[in-house]
Amino acid sequence: MIGRIFNSLAKPDKVPKAFAFAIMLVLLVSLVYSYQLNPEQLYTKPAPQVQIEMAQENVDVSYNLAPYNRGGTPLDPEDRGIVKSQYETGNLGWITAYLTPFSQWLRNISYRFGTTILSHPGGILDEILYYTRGLDTILESTILFVAFTIASWVILNRTEKERKDREK
Amino acid sequence: MSDILNLSGSIIGRILLADIVPYLTPFSLALVITILVFTVFLTLSTPEFRAMIQFKKDVVGTSTVEKKEARFRRFMTILCGVALLGVVTTGDLFNFALFVSLVGVTNLGIFAGVKDSHVLNAAFQYGLVIMICSLPLFGGVAITLARTGTLSMGVLAVIPADPLVNISRALLIIGAIGEGALAPFFATKVEMIRAKGAPYINMMHLSSLMVFTRIIEIIFIMG
Amino acid sequence: MDPVTETIVPELVPQIFLNFYPIAIVVAIIVAVIGFSALILEKNDFQKILVIQIPILAMYFIVSAVGTDLAEALILPGIVVALAELLAVTEILIFREITKKEQKKEALEEFDFDFKPINMEVLKTAIPITCLVSVIYGAILTGFTGGAVAGAGILIYLFTGKISGIPHSFWEEMTGISGVAWCIWIIGFLLLFITPQLWLLSLFMAGAGIIVKVALKLGLLGILGREEYNV
Amino acid sequence: MIMIEFPYAAVVLMIVGALGGLFLTQAIDKILMLAVLGDGLIGIIAAYQYLDVAMASSFMTFVGIIIMMIGLIRILEIKKAKGETI
Amino acid sequence: MISPTETLPWISFYLGCILLILGALGVAFGPKTAKEPIIRIINLTVPTIGIALILLSYNYTLAMLTVLSVNVMYYIITIRAIIRLEEMGALY
Amino acid sequence: MPYFQFLPHIVLFIIGSLVGLEASYKWHSEPFVQRTIEPIPLAIAIIGGILINIYAPLGFLFLGFVLGMRPGYGFYESILGIVLALVLWVIL
Amino acid sequence: MIYPATNSMLYLFLEIITASLFAGLLLGLHRKVIARIQRRPGPPLIQYMLHTLKFFIKELTIPDTSSMPLYVAIALALAGAWVLAFLVGPVLLGPYIIIIMCYAVHKVSEHGIGLATGSPYAKFGSSRAVLSATSEMPLVVAPALVFVRTNSLILQDIINYQIINGSLVNQLPLAALATFILVITKTPFNPFGIVYGKDIISGFKTEHFGVIRGVLMFGETLAFFVLLWCFLVIFFGGVINTPLTILLAMIGVTFILGFICALTPMVAPYHSVMIQWIFALLAIANVLLI
The missing domain is CATH 1.10.287 (Helix Hairpins)
Known part of the structure; x- marks a missing residue:
């Protein structure tokens, strides 16, 4: 019986299926546990729609950056963006909330363009992606690069081969 | 830091890269030296001439990897070595998962250019496995994050154990097994190493075992 | 609080x-x-x-x-x-x-598959505008999102077959641009870590670098597709 | 005055679109139902009041459907050349 | 009346979950999926939109935009593969 | 842990067995016939058994001589020597 | 972790020499025991060591087909890995996890040594080396259980724990068994030795002669010493914790290994993997039982 399982595992075609089965078992077992989120997290964010409600009430024009408003003015050590990171480093919160003049104008006229405005360089995600977790971003992009290299190499290889065949 | 101290010795050095803090212990130093030595030698080596013997016919000859193909595969080998360096030194769980998937992709790349349908078939199945692996790896990391509120190994080492972390441990182990093509899912690897080009193939074997040794340390740290 | x-x-x-x-x-x-x-x-x-x-x-x-x-x-x-x-x-x-x-070694019969663009009114008019809009919007959104949006724009333009037969050398140049973008991006990163005072410059370098890189990589796919069919 | 809360309308649109997209058998019908699904999504985003996101995503769903149509037509051409049907 | 801070996220979250599960079932075991890959790709849109909804209910708007635009590229890559394989007659 | 304190023992043992091997091939050049207890190895074994409790490395030299003899020869002698050494060790 | 202040290069060198000579004798003894059980006189005790030394003075030939720096470097890597393992383990009593790494490097080297020659026979051996890499499983499971018990993987701490609380073999008998299986796989003529099986000539070492073969055999001798040492110290550390007792116990275990190797047949590759996995799973079950 076990021997048969092992023999079937010896074929590469069966490997993804067996692997999927193994993960499936782990996941099904994990259903037994009751999952709870630990409320003490890093980089917390407000509940959905709270910021847009505030923006509607026109409390403060900076709320027009909903849903990515994290406070702070750039290059001002006194008034930094609020970032709760794992390790304290000197320059936290500098990147958050940089606005180009165009974006400032956009912010002043409407509270419905927050995503676009803050995905300019300067949003909270830039703070996380490019500063506190910069190595991750390099890495993800490297994976992308490698995968594209593989694909383009395979395609080029194939195209050249076909061209040679046609010349024959 | 208690767990790290008890596992792999005192911390020799660390690099402060904002939230991601790579650290060196005697253990990871040994791993780094091994990987560096292997990467240098595997990169310098020329691919071997594989003796071909066809049974029942009197055909004996040698064949080797084409120059262009060898260049590409050597590039992937170097990248794999770099990724392995990251795997053994990183001090962050998510970073670790990413490095492991980079190792998986470069391993795939080492075999992508081989013009042999058996090898390509095995490489394709391996590719499927590394695609599946993104669920256990990143899922495991996310469950740990949700439970403990941190990703840094230095912090995880001092946090007391949590039963829910066991799930993410199991997921991480199975993810690393899949990415490294380790037992019992090693059939793709055994099929793939039939290809030519000894230095590059050897890199894959090295990578899977190094990932394995590192994941052992990490699952201990997580407790 | x-x-x-x-x-x-x-x-x-x-x-x-x-x-x-x-x-x-x-x-x-x-x-x-x-x-x-x-x-x-x-x-x-x-x-x-x-x-x-x-x-x-x-x-x-x-x-x-x-x-x-x-x-x-x-x-x-x-x-x-x-x-x-x-x-x-x-x-x-x-x-x-x-x-x-x-x-x-089976001789598969080559059937004639005409790879001509499809004549649909909506494609003629909508596609260029669509691509333009998505590329511009992608440029506004930096980072991975921007790259993905702009890449989708380039890709659809190439896929719908408006242009035919981009020469081989062109795509090699594109790879060069992609490599340059990669370098810009890495330099931006290092700058950010070494001199946080220049954060704005480095951030723009990083953001622009990654969008150019991702978008070009995705665009290359379409070109490669054309290459492959030799249209 | 009867007032329909438009997120509910969007929910109905999405469910109809999803069911149609999943369970119809003709490929072209499915693609059309996906358009309905995308419209529902835009409705929900509009309820969230993120205007730029709604614009971009409506755009993307449109592009997706166009791509799907073109691909489907090409595949059908190949099938026709081979003498098969979908 | 739908409260935007309380009810709306719940609506989109539950709807996203329903779409995700339904879509997953449809992709896995839906009608004609086993025969035609193109139908499977079309069905895959449903769980993707479900994920987009869930991301929206968490307010991850950038992630949602990325999912939607990557979905387009996903179509292109897979459809190209189908065309290639179909030409070779190696799809089945 | 300092293992190199046993280096003399091991080296002398090896030298002893090398000498034993050479010597026994000198004595017995004929094909293997039968097992008998011979006087010289017996004496060496007994000396080794006693010496090992006085100055261990030297004892190992002599025991190595017996143990290292040509295959088939010196079997009983070496067992005798070892037993003697053990007995003396227990007694002393 | 204690790094003695007297760690001069000479001291370390002497340690390595002692261990390799002693392990060479042990392997000779092992062969002798097998021969005696099979009613043969068997070779002299120093045969294995002489065999190793012989290769150091033989002519070195390198096959034309081989992949060049790799062919030489990887043999050195195998020996180097075990030297490192020896220094970290028996000499400095450092982290056990480094020994696991050295074992992994050993596996990689086995594979590379076979592939680098380009010979089809060596390739068979190296394919099987990949297959037998699964025997790393007990090596990993055992320290996991030990870590759960002692809360440390530094060998010095493990020994101290056992001196206070008694040997771990009483608490984790099945894990000890699994580790023992691992030690078996590293002895010559063992039932799981698919890499060295006689059906594939000399396995991955078919094309290696001269100094390189000598270095390889030196590495394997050290490997035998280190693995035996780990088995004894981790599971019997309460009793066996001085150099003399360790060396004596090694002789005893070698006798047992000889009996096992003489009396068991060679198993087929996949069955070998299977059996080792079963033992590893048994070791895991050990935790649930106690």
């Missing part, structure tokens, strides 16, 4: 995300199990690639369930990476089939 700051960045994760979490995990596990069981039952190799997308979606769900900015920063590049892996695996599958066919 005063209520205004509380709406900007709260101390703890909001209650609604805590309530979401158990449901999210259970649903994600169910979805993953469905995906895996389909994978186990599936026989066709190409279909396996498609089915694997379900567990990957479940992975996004598990990561996003944490409900912090960190979680978003973690899934954002992951989405693009999953796509890249898919691309590599698909190419290997196609290459495998070609090698298989060659090894069989």
